[in-house]
Amino acid sequence: MNQLIVTPSALIFALALVAVAFFISLKEKIGLEKDLIVGVIRAVIQLTVVGYVLTYIIRVNHVWLTLLMVAIIVFNAAWNARGRARGIPYAFIISLLAITVATGVTIGLLLLANAIAFIPSQIVPISGMIASNAMVAIGLAYRSLNGQFHDKRQGLLEKLALGATRYQTAIDVVREAIRTGMSPTIDSAKTVGLVSLPGMMSGLIFAGVDPTKAIMYQIMVTFMLMAATSIGSTIACYLAYPQFFNANLQLRTMKP
Amino acid sequence: MAEAIFDLQDVGLTVPQRTLLAHISFKVAPGEFVTITGPSGSGKSTLLLLLATLLTPTAGQIIFAGKSQQDYEKTTYRRLVSYCYQQPSLFGDTVADNLAFPFQIRHEKVDRDRMIAALAEVNLPADMLTKPITELSGGERQRVALIRNLIFTPKVLLLDEITTGLDAATKDTVHQVMANFTKQGVTIITVTHDESELAAADRLITITAGRMEVTA
Numbered sequence: 512m513n514q515l516i517v518t519p520s521a522l523i524f525a526l527a528l529v530a531v532a533f534f535i536s537l538k539e540k541i542g543l544e545k546d547l548i549v550g551v552i553r554a555v556i557q558l559t560v561v562g563y564v565l566t567y568i569i570r571v572n573h574v575w576l577t578l579l580m581v582a583i584i585v586f587n588a589a590w591n592a593r594g595r596a597r598g599i600p601y602a603f604i605i606s607l608l609a610i611t612v613a614t615g616v617t618i619g620l621l622l623l624a625n626a627i628a629f630i631p632s633q634i635v636p637i638s639g640m641i642a643s644n645a646m647v648a649i650g651l652a653y654r655s656l657n658g659q660f661h662d663k664r665q666g667l668l669e670k671l672a673l674g675a676t677r678y679q680t681a682i683d684v685v686r687e688a689i690r691t692g693m694s695p696t697i698d699s700a701k702t703v704g705l706v707s708l709p710g711m712m713s714g715l716i717f718a719g720v721d722p723t724k725a726i727m728y729q730i731m732v733t734f735m736l737m738a739a740t741s742i743g744s745t746i747a748c749y750l751a752y753p754q755f756f757n758a759n760l761q762l763r764t765m766k767p
Numbered sequence: 768m769a770e771a772i773f774d775l776q777d778v779g780l781t782v783p784q785r786t787l788l789a790h791i792s793f794k795v796a797p798g799e800f801v802t803i804t805g806p807s808g809s810g811k812s813t814l815l816l817l818l819a820t821l822l823t824p825t826a827g828q829i830i831f832a833g834k835s836q837q838d839y840e841k842t843t844y845r846r847l848v849s850y851c852y853q854q855p856s857l858f859g860d861t862v863a864d865n866l867a868f869p870f871q872i873r874h875e876k877v878d879r880d881r882m883i884a885a886l887a888e889v890n891l892p893a894d895m896l897t898k899p900i901t902e903l904s905g906g907e908r909q910r911v912a913l914i915r916n917l918i919f920t921p922k923v924l925l926l927d928e929i930t931t932g933l934d935a936a937t938k939d940t941v942h943q944v945m946a947n948f949t950k951q952g953v954t955i956i957t958v959t960h961d962e963s964e965l966a967a968a969d970r971l972i973t974i975t976a977g978r979m980e981v982t983a
Contacts (some may be wrong), residue, residue, distance in 0.1 A: 673915065676842050761822070761843070
């Protein structure tokens with residue numbers, strides 16, 4: 512097997528690529544120089560720390576430590592999804608619940624099917640993939656809910672005036688938001704292998720694993736992400752839409 | 768007066784730093800045709816929204832058919848007291864989607880014949896059902912919205928300047944529908960500046976700067 516070695520000096524050379532982006536930003540007055548620098552510094556620090564933490568967790572191989580790591584991932588994903596909720600009450604709790612269930616159910620099924628083993632080197636990266644995809648899906652779904660409750664406000668008011676329940680008023684909006692949340696996962700499933708060679712598969716091939724085995728893992732990941740994003744965005748949307756109504760079955764005023 | 772269908776008792780609405788309505792008290796008898804009038808921004812539409820439970824009073828109370836508004840299940844109440852917006856928005860894709868909605872929210876089978884009969888009442892042809900809502904004229908939209916409120920006959924109809932901007936013929940059709948429902952005993956409360964509606968009303972209530980003037 513060819514060992515893949517990235518030396519610190521190779522990384523420094525890779526940094527030259529950031530310099531290209533920095534130069535373009537400066538020359539074209541895009542104004543992203545500060546963000547680029549912050550991004551680079553954060554990526555280096557965060558990934559280095561996570562690298563050491565993962566090494567430790569994998570070496571110790573302790574159930575509670577693994578679960579703690581998963582909990583931290585899920586917590587961070589929920590916190591980030593909440594950032595997209597712009598004024599939806601209880602968005603953090605809703606996101607936490609949605610991402611926890613999405614991650615729990617998906618990993619549970621994979622464990623039951625013996626597709627993965629409960630060892631930190633598998634559980635932690637898989638949780639990360641699921642939680643981050645669920646996070647993106649939920650964030651998009653929140654944005655769609657906020658946008659639709661703003662743009663379709665008059666129509667929703669009329670449904671209420673006609674005597675519709677909260678559910679009857681909002682169901683079309685909820686369906687559209689779930690669709691929006693899931694669409695990136697579905698789109699990428701359609702183009703996987705044609706446009707993108709996903710990170711996990713590429714990583715395995717890089718590391719010398721037989722491409723056919725790497726592909727089987729990638730197929731599993733694709734299915735797993737479809738399940739996770741649908742569970743996550745469905746739970747989040749169903750828990751979030753009632754927040755747009757008050758106790759008198761009227762629409763709350765929220766910022767778009 | 769027979770037992771009032773509406774009894775407003777010192778009703779007021781205050782939003783942060785602004786009083787929109789204050790000390791509004793009047794009764795409406797079943798089957799009465801009441802018109803609320805007054806200058807723009809005086810709170811007429813707000814009052815109609817309060818009657819529809821689409822806003823909630825911050826003072827006083829509104830009694831509907833002997834029971835406080837607050838004691839009704841909101842969906843039940845709004846099916847009895849039907850509110851029609853000044854500039855209605857149609858939803859879904861076609862006219863049929865809009866007329867089917869009242870059936871769907873009541874978990875009833877969609878009755879195509881009833882939808883066609885309702886269209887005929889406002890001088891719209893049966894083939895209008897399949898017409899995309901984007902292809903309707905202003906007058907057609909307003910009439911479709913009106914029958915969406917009327918396909919199940921309510922006890923009270925609240926109409927917020929629904930004839931504003933309509934051509935004379937469409938206005939006449941709408942007035943005819945209103946007259947028919949009054950005959951059936953439906954109470955109608957309108958906000959309007961239209962002379963003929965003002966003339967047809969049993970009673971005028973004038974609101975100026977959020978307060979009632981002596982009833983004419």
